[in-house]
Amino acid sequence: MQPISSEIETVQPERFCVIIPTYNNERTLQRIIDSVLEYTTDVIIVNDGATDGTIAILKKYPQIIQIHHLANAGKGVALRNGFKKAVKLNFDYAITIDSDGQHFASDIPKFIEAIQNEGEALLIGSRNMMQEGVPKKSSFGNNFSNFWFKFETGISLEDTQSGFRLYPLHKIPKKYFTTKFELEIEIIVRSAWKGIVVKNIPIQVLYDPTERVSHFRPFRDFSRISVLNTVLVVIALVYIKPRDFFKRIKKKGLTQYLVENILENSDSNYKKAASIALGVFIGIAPFWGFQTVLVLFLAVVFRFNKAISFAFSNISFPPFIPFIIYGSLKIGGYFVKNNDPLFLDHSITFDNLKNNVLQYIIGSFILATIMAVLFGLIGYLVLTFFSTLKNKN
Template sequence: MIKEYTKQKTDLFNVCVIIPTYNNYKTLTRVIDGVLLYTSNVIVVNDGSTDTTLQILKRYPQIQQIHLSKNKGKGNALRVGFAHAQKCNFKYAITIDSDGQHFPEDISVFITALEKAENKNLLLIGARNMSQESVPKKSSFGNKFSNFWFWVETGIRLQDTQSGYRLYPLQKLKDIKFYTTKFEFEIEVIVKAAWRDVVVKNVPVKVLYDETERVSHFRPFKDFTRISILNTWLVIVTFLYIKPRNLFRNLKKKGIKRFFVEDFLANQDSPRKKALSIALGVFIGLTPFWGFHTVLVLFLAMTLKLNKVIAFGFSNVSLPPFIPFIIYASVKIGQFVLGTDNSYTIQEISIDFKAFKHLKTYIVGSFSLAIISAIIFGILGYVFFAIFHKKTIHHNE
């Protein structure tokens, strides 16, 4: 009953199943046979296998097959599979690994979740039980590592970001440019999809790690290095472009007045949290980390669970027209703290930045100014929000 129902729904939603494979002859037959019980829309991408994969696939003339002459990596195989599925006008693709760790019957889990979802712009990732005994410790650690960076890059918390058992919205992927071709592609695709407002979420699936059958092509040093480089780049893009873009989109969508009232004043955060967000923004904005203020303030606001909108807004205390005055005040405070006396005018600071010849004085003064200003603005912010909070409660009563 479930099998027939799933078959009908895969046809209704125009879903295919893509199976990338490389030298998994021990488990490939079982995986294909299992998938065919739930759908006939199957695409196998043979990623340059050198074992008996080709002979196995000859037994399945009814399924679509793509044979790559050389092994170029799982990411490339998936991209080739996606492109083929798009040409065949499929709207969604479920990917399942050929190493036997996934259960084909869980295809019904993805189809049911897709059917129930109000927003069909959806990317589903099968969440495995990583705490079971058969799961290798390195896989469990790697998954936690990946989950953390996905949260940093998208703000979305997931239980499992590394599972290859997924449902992809093919039309949405068509508009995204990808660069990776190995295992790291599965990270790139979900992060960039989330940046394009695709709903990314987990669905529960079963997992089997049978070391007598399973062949893993993951190379710990090379692939972990690739993944680390990719995450570094994605984090940089997140804080320099994605986060500010989202803030300005929200501002543009709501308008200045509504944005200020809803996201700044009427935000459900406590007065204390808002005040700390102001203090963080002012502190970072006045520190000497020029060019990195946005990255630092958004990262710290997320890490400390403060209000990103408020922190980002107040970090702009160092807008270009204010920079000469900030440097001048920093130098004067630095001289006071260190007991030195180097006279500079605003014109000297704004034209040729002579104050930087005494870098120690500037840095000491800059951090002193940042701390003092953060405390003052934080206290004033707390008083303001506390009064506003009380008035709001009184008005609602």
């Protein structure tokens, strides 16, 4: 095989292959293949049921590994089958490049050099979306995707939609749920959740309207991506962020964690106190089963300290629950007048159950508000005291 680049001979290029998924891109396909072959002969073409002249073009390249789908199954399926083939052939990394002509094969060495110099990662080519000729819908879609990727993973990227990527095949998830364009989002989010480094490297890009054929269907595919992001956000809030939170606490210890995220955090004392108040309010209020999701969502919306808000939302941990319930019912009793006992004894009827539930809900919101203000105020005073003490020293 030909070396990928004379400048990176120590990279062991046999560990890399290039996957080209294609569907009805006959105007640009041959140019892309020829340009990739200048860097490596380890190429896997996935013909996703093309109905144009794609097969005739691919017959010119019998030396290239080819996968043919009888019908169009979607880019996601094409990539998944390409990954499976690459793993079967014992490749460690796969570089994917679109066949619509927007990418330059001359950027392939950049991906390999990044792995060699900076360590293993999932690399995404970062396009200059501000350059002339870039469709506005592409720029909007990329910004939309970047926002949700950061929300779901906490990682800021400039480009999350580029199809020019390098995947560490043995690190990324083995099974996927999506089959179309949204697979590329699923891969990077779930890879980040596994602890894989996901980052951008700059690449060139060309949007030639006379050659480029895009199969992205704005309404249908954008809807599928939105559904996927909804699912990923829920998973992130319900499982990933709490999991990472407890991992950090376990690694550093509760005391050290609180010191770093409260006393030594760069946020203002006001923002820290507001984060404490938010966490206490959500922890006491009757948002059963949704406290984690809600507190993290609101912390992001209001740009509070997520770690602090989440930590104080756990005020309703088991030893405190009886006191919270009792306080809520007691306070609620001043606003919901009924002759039923504070705690139901023997005869439970729908009416007295309804009255006590209403009593509890109203009381818990009032108690949550009181405690949130109290904790927030105390937190602000304590933080201000330590800040003053620190400045004196």
